[in-house]
Amino acid sequence: MSLKGKAAAIGIAELKPWKEPPPDTTPLSLMARLTAEAIADAGLEKKDIDGFLVGMPVADPGFIYPASAAEVLGINPRMLNIVDIGGASPAGMIWRAAAAINAGMADAVLCIVADLNKAGDQKVPVISVQREFEAPYGNIGANCGYAMIANRHIYEYGTEPEQMAKVAVDQRKNALKNPLATFNDKPLTINDVLNSRMIVDPLHLYEIVSPCSGGSAVIVASPEVAKRAKNPPAWLLGAGEFSNHSSITYAPSLTDSPIKPAADAAFKMAGVDRKDVDLVCPYDCYTITVLVTFEDAGFCKKGQGGPFAAEHDLTYAGDFPCNTHGGQLSFGQPGLGGGMSHVVEAIRQLMGRGGERQVKDASLAYVNGNGGIMSEQVSLIMERRA
Amino acid sequence: MSELNRGDYRKPLPKPSPTSRPFWEAARRHELRLQRCGACNHYVYYPRDRCPYCMADKLEWRDVSGRGKVHSYTVVRRASTRSFADGPYVLAIVELDEGPHMTTNVVASPESVKVGMPVTVFFDDVTPEHTLVKFKPA
DSSP: OOOTTSOEEEEEEEOOOBSSOOTTOOHHHHHHHHHHHHHHHHTOOGGGOOEEEEOOOTTSOOSSHHHHHHHHHTOOOSEEEEOOSGGGHHHHHHHHHHHHHHTTSOSEEEEEEEEOOOOOOOOOOSSHHHHHHTGGGTOOSSHHHHHHHHHHHHHHHOOOHHHHHHHHHHHHHHHTTOTTOSSOSSOOOHHHHHHSOEEETTEEGGGBOOBOBEEEEEEEEOHHHHTTOSSOOEEEEEEEEEEOOSSGGGSSOSSSOTHHHHHHHHHHHHTOOGGGOOEEEEOOSBHHHHHHHHHHTTSSOTTOHHHHHHHSOOSTTSSSOBOTTOHHHHHOBOTHHHHHHHHHHHHHHHTTOOGGGOOTTOOEEEEEEEETTTTEEEEEEEEEOO | OOSTTOTTOOSOOOOOOTTTHHHHHHHHTTOOEEEEETTTOOEESSOOSSOTTTOOSOEEEEEOOOEEEEEEEEEESSOSSGGGOSSOEEEEEEEETTSOEEEEEBOSOGGGOOTTOEEEEEEEEEETTEEEEEEEEO
16 A cells, blocks of 8 residues: 555645734634635636645634534535644645545545734643643743754764754745745844854754744645646655654654654655655754754764755755745744645645746655654655656 | 642642642652553653553552653743743753653753753752652752
């Protein structure tokens, strides 16, 4: 059993994130706009959508959510579900959509996320075990866990602050060519990153995503439906998913992440080599996340993510194009739309719609979705056929 | 332990479950007790109903040494919640000599904390009814 070549992404929609959402905006109003735009982009009609995968908006959560959202959008799906694996949810939707299509349970699946970031700092873990054993010590929010991963990585491998900062710097160069990116007005230097405020040692402000409001959508379709799509399809070649912890405290390792089994599974299914990949879109909630992904996805040796980032040009014009939309570090993190931004960018590049930041002859992309504190991992390999 | 009797303490407090109550009750007595599996001999933290390694129904409460080392840490200079905004604090993962990892605070000057540093447990009675398990340099 394999999902190789069994479904393709044929339509995308993505909003420019807002730091402050427009008044009277709701997650469902954003989803309505995204649904219309994604269907138009694919060249389909609303009645063609018969599968529905949705992320739970933090700003408007509810039980039995998918049917209520589908009802608002006027979609009557043969398959509907919520995907709840944190920032890995969008990447997780893509292979779940392909699996449903491959099983004959749907032909065109709308994968959609939208959320509003409400100002305020009353974050409390939603997981009861973490309320009990993490929150009393101040392990609240994602910053702390990634900082501890970074400090352990520095201890084990000698990773340097400049190497981590390079990720934010190169991705900013990409963002300067992305009209939808939140931070696309001025370049960033390594000194800018290292001189920005220390938030959680060793992570500086510019190494940490900025929460925003927004959303995005992708339509995944069967080969039959893909034939009448407006865009060149971006085929799913391989997928892998893995989780081995929720809180990073109880992970088997802080530095060997569950990305490795997810990526190995995806490459095995796709039957392609790492060296054939034209661009990578790794989840980048923090700079350290990208270095660990380079290692565990097999693009460099374990522990060498820092030197690898320093030695390669990660821009759209470089020798190892990475997060050509700017990554979430420069695009912004509109809730789950942050995770979807990597998926959308890979599809956009494979469709040849990268504009000024188009990677030349991009035909094979690696995407990683990451949830929680490196807890849920989804790797995807997507291809544009010649 | 009730949320009501928290006095001036504003940070989040643990709300014990039936499974975890013996851990927190021991902490109140200034004892560090963990579960150990009678089938596979693993020490287990946080408390469980069945051993997460072998699923055996043989978890027994044992006193442990309270010694360990800093597996990793961070100095939180800007907290995500207002209740922790009262100055930098050291959040750490401590690897106990018995094996399990614990989320905790190392109470020491932030500059002195290093990965691999030996630490020893102490009990912080944050309210008359709540004791947190923290560590200090050994």
